Amino acid sequence: MATKASRSAARVMMAPAVILLLGWMLVPLIMTLWFSVRTYLPLRGGDLGFAGIDNYIRFLTSSAFWPAVVATLTIVVGALLITVVFGVLLAILLDQPMWGQGIVRILVIAPFFVMPTVSGLVWKNMFLDSVNGLFAHVFKFFGATPVEWMIDKPFFSIILIVSWQWLPFATLILLTAIQSLDSEQLEAAEMDGAPPLKRFWFITIPHLSRAITVVLLIETIFLLSIFAEIFVTTAGAFGTKTLTYLIFQRVLESQNVGLGSAGGVYAIILANIVAFFLMRIVGKNLDA
């Protein structure tokens, strides 16, 4: 794209794609903003006119709002911690030469291909069920009382399910990063007198910092909006109502589109706040 002519030609040719993408984003965003200032009750009279900021005030002052924010952040932070820590360890393990490496790597990635609804149901019914689940059988085998996972440890259960889904993603990204680590650097550190743990801490972890940043950012974006896992397991009970789930309830269960839309705008704001802090904390890894 050297000349002026080719630059403007490029702009013209890219325009349809840009306009389509922009429309794709802007139309729902503007509709959400529009509905959020309307009193819109589909089964109770439809659009009942302008509501001002009533929806925003009602959503924010609802007793379910702050617990929902806390629940969202708990799940996001929990899943991030587990996937990054175990992702690094698994990536190092998979980087070791071993027999059947190709098959093992494919198997490790497999959970990523399972749909969230399916994995939620499988975990709920086959692993965490207090009568028939695998964990219950193990507990009974050792003479312990099976835990009612979904009731007693709802957050732990959901974080477990979500982490299981996202661990492959983290492992995959971190594995490719680890493979690009120059082995001479590790050997140099070995000659310099760094034992294995220090080599891991001073050489491997800094090398992975950029990949970890990418994992954190991408996972945060997706984890802030998890829905299916909660819908099929606790259905928002036992304090696991996230912001996304709360909006779903407002729109579909209470049939209040205006209130739900206001919640949607809060969700956008929350996502931006989280993204801002995340970029501040880890963003310096992305430049240089």
Next chain:
Amino acid sequence: MGRITLDKVTKSFGATEVIPPLDLTIEDGEFAVFVGPSGCGKSTLLRLIAGLEDVTSGTIRIDGEDATMVPPAKRGLAMVFQSYALYPHMSVRKNIAFPLRMAKMAQDEIDRRVQGAASVLNLTDYLDRRPGQLSGGQRQRVAIGRAIVREPAAFLFDEPLSNLDAALRVGMRLEISELHKRLATTMIYVTHDQVEAMTMADKIVVLRAGHIEQVGSPLELYREPRNLFVAGFIGSPKMNFIEGAEAAKHGAHTIGIRPEHIAVSESEGAWSGRVGVSEHLGSDTFFHIHDTGLAETITVRADGEVGFRHGDRIHLTPRDDVVHKFDAKGLRIA
């Protein structure tokens, strides 16, 4: 102190024997160069000495003590890698200080040594930069700095100049030689470049397929190569080899004559041939002579001002006192 002795050291990767039993002694303070074509096992040998590879059998002694099973960090050796292996996320200062930090040295002693190394290597202005912001030669110096702060018993260099451009390589070659003179520490240097070997070494070890072909000072190897391989490897341009009747005259299977030991003349000489490509270096000119009836090409070094043209017929006269004679097995005949 840094006297390194290898006693019947072997190395195999699976069923492949890379280093057959090998004995070698490197004296304290010596600059030893391992040289050989790629894949001759010279880097493997260096890594065995460093401890980055385990020997299959045999003993490595450093200052008389058995170091065969000692981990690399405890051998008191420092290594400079081909890729420099600097830690990219650390500043130059932290890179150089890293081995001292690992040794849990006091901070003021670390600072003192880093400053010392930096001033020796002209890195004082770059201490707070990252390796990514340095040129190739500066990175090389940081890698050397990281090695010298440890005050090791010996330095190991694994083809340290192969990533530099030609001009810088000559400069770094001098700097490393200078450093060796100043520190008087044992250095082992691996290279495939015979010019580096000739210019830097006290002792050259020529390797082929894991075997030591010859050990000696640069001039010993140049004057009395023990076999055809060493004769062909040491010296630039390569020695000319002549077989057949001309060799039989000297009572040998093959004779070798270096390009610089052949006189050229327009009118008279022992051999004659047609000039092929001439390489003009200014100070010297290398002529590739064809159709001599002796070998496919004979390379001759002449003065830079000698101006034969492509296709000219010229006459060659070897200096009889520096003709190298080899038997049918390729070994030198004394």
